[in-house]
Amino acid sequence: MHLRSTLMATGLVLAPLAALAEGRQVQPISFLTWPASNYQHYYETSNYIAESWRELGLDVQLDPQPFPSPMLSMWFTEHKFDVVMSVLSGSPARLDPEFFTVNQFARINDKPGGGNVGGFQSDALEALIPQQRKLYDPDARREVILEIQKILYDEQPEGLIASVKNTMAINTDRVQLDNYQPSPDGVRSIWNMLNMVSLADGPVKLGWTIDQDSWNPLVFKTLEDLDRLALVYDRLVVTGPDGKPRMWAAESIEVVNDTTIEAVLREGLTFSDGQPVTAQDVAFTFAFLKEKEATYFRSTLVSLSDVTAEGNRVRFTLTEPSASFVSQALGQVPILPKHVWEAMEAPQDFRNTEPVGSGPWALGYWRQGQEISFTRRAEHFMAPKADLLMIQFGSAEVLAAALRTGEIGVSLQPIVPTVVAEFANVPNLRLIQTQSNGHMSARYNIRSEPFSHKALRQALAWAIPREQIIEDVLGGDAIAIATPLVPSNAFWSDADLAVQAYDLDKARAILSDAGFTWDNRGRLRYPE
Incomplete structure (x- = not known):
């Protein structure tokens, strides 16, 4: 049964509650989503949401685009959407709370290619970002992360939907x-x-x-690209399944003090062209990616002030303490060969389809x-x-x-x-299930109307039929979520934040209290 039919059957399609008014009609909403032919469950999720929002008087127009191109560019670079059906994959490195909070909503990432695709701005959030980074004690840091989640819960820069349980399989x-x-x-x-x-x-x-979108460490945007780059490039550490860094190209990592970290490079590493991997290569990589503002690592390297090499040691100097630097920077940045990249005139344009790595x-x-x-x-x-x-x-x-x-x-x-x-x-099929720490959401473009209106975003949190999506589209293998740090990431997730129940009356009341009205055809209008 389609959502509209279900709503009518349960009596939830109600006449607008507010009096008629003459405010401007809310313009049609472009909902960028995945093609039904390739990603049926993502498309259907966006369709369920669109049908529900239409009941509130919004003219929602689904815009399915091929993935990765041009959808990725429209999503991350051009920001050609009012809403995008966002699916952010889980990974061990993303168990650190920064990716789903800071990387997605900090001002520094409100740039083409950055994670803050909706242009969210919050002075309160910006004040907390450096606070949590300075706290190496996990319990103290957690208190600040909980405050960040409360800000996001109030602001609603995305309509959170669910975190899925992924089932992968092996033919034995x-x-x-x-x-x-x-x-x-x-x-x-x-x-x-x-x-x-x-x-x-x-x-x-x-x-x-999903095909590779880019092999260039300066310009790639997605976790899928990073995963494949990680097969051919070494990193100093690699995050284990438990979320804790494990030594990889580094023999050891020492936090010398709050703003100084030293790595000792493992001996005997070679690039695929036969050249040895040196501490100079490591130092060059971090300085190079910082200088060129590498898309994926822009926020990760913001606190890096200087990096030097001597012998087999690499010393990282930070502008301020950074509790996430080891896992997010040392654990994700690919070690590049200096002799390949140093003299390149336009490195951002290099396709790198024959990468020289040490992985x-x-x-x-x-x-x-x-x-x-x-x-x-x-x-x-x-x-x-x-x-x-x-x-x-x-x-x-x-x-x-x-x-x-x-x-x-x-x-x-x-x-x-x-x-x-x-x-x-x-x-002969071995099924392997894992609860992802990633999530699905309807991500809003807040740079312009209608989603610059906080009340609209808050109202729509009550107009996402999460449980029906989970049962009808996701086969029951998901959990509804209220924060981007999902329940499986138990230490960091704020369990006190309640998932908004599906309640169109509540959504209408929030809109009405904020001055939104409806015309005689039930179409939503802005406050006068």
Whole structure:
């Protein structure tokens, strides 16, 4: 049953409560969303929300666009939307509270390519950002993070929907994975990818619906791009499934004082072109990405003042204490070869489709929109057990069929809810479920009307049919959320913030109290 029919059946379609008025009619709302043919559950989620908002008198027009292009550009660079169906993936590195709060809503990230895609501005939030960074004691930092969540709960820069339980799968006739490590990113975790063994001739074949958007560490925007870059580039530390940093290219990390961190580089690292990895490469990388304002790392490196190298040691000097610097900067920034990047005149324009890295795999080839080949580097200190071949599929449904027939051995794409129960009864399919620390939301563009009106954003929090979306679209494998730090991230999440129940009367009352009215056709009008 469609949402509108359900609302009518339950008597929730009510006449506008406010008196008629002559304020300007709220203009049509462009809702940027995912194409139904490739991402049915994302599209349907946005459709359920749009139908509900129409009951409030809004003219909501869905704008499905192909992903990644042009949707990513419209979302992150051009900001060509009033609302966007935002899906932010979970990962161990994102267990630190900064990504889903600071990275998404700080002023510094209100730039093309930045995480603050809606242009949210809050003096109260800006005051708390440096406060929480200075606190190395987790309990003290948590108190500030709770205050940040309360600000976001009041301001409603996004209409939070749900955090999903992802189901990925392995065809055990094709791939063996021993010692699976539970992680927010499931089988995508590098700790699991390293241990995959092909039981067929050739590489482990993995299916995904998302192609690489950019191989350039300066301009990429998404976690999916970072995950694949992390296969070919080393980092100083890598966040473990428990959210704690584990030594990687660094032999040790020492917090010398509140604003000084020193890393000792592991010996014997080499780039894929045979050149040794040195502390000079590490220092160059951080200074280079900071200077060029690398899109993904702009907020992460804001507190970096200086970086120097001597022998196998790298010293990072910060402008102020930063509790997240080790996990967010040292744990995510890819180590670049200075001899490749230093003399480049326009590095932001470099496609980098033959990347020189020191990671566990080397990029064999990239056939855009088709497949990506990764060749294992047997000499790496974390040598993988197999080559990888990532195959791109047009939809999750086609990918699932390929997994069942053995065309691929692993689904990196979550299995669509409609076939999870079916796959559970297939003997050679191993299902792996993980509760994501990511979430889905309707992200508002606050730079202009109508979403510059706080009351409208607050009202719409009560007009998102979360439970119906969870049951009808997501197969019950999700939880409704009230904060971007979701319940699975228990230490940081504010459990006292209640999810708004679905209540259109409450939404109308908030709008009416703020001076919004409706015309005789039920269309919403601005306050006079």
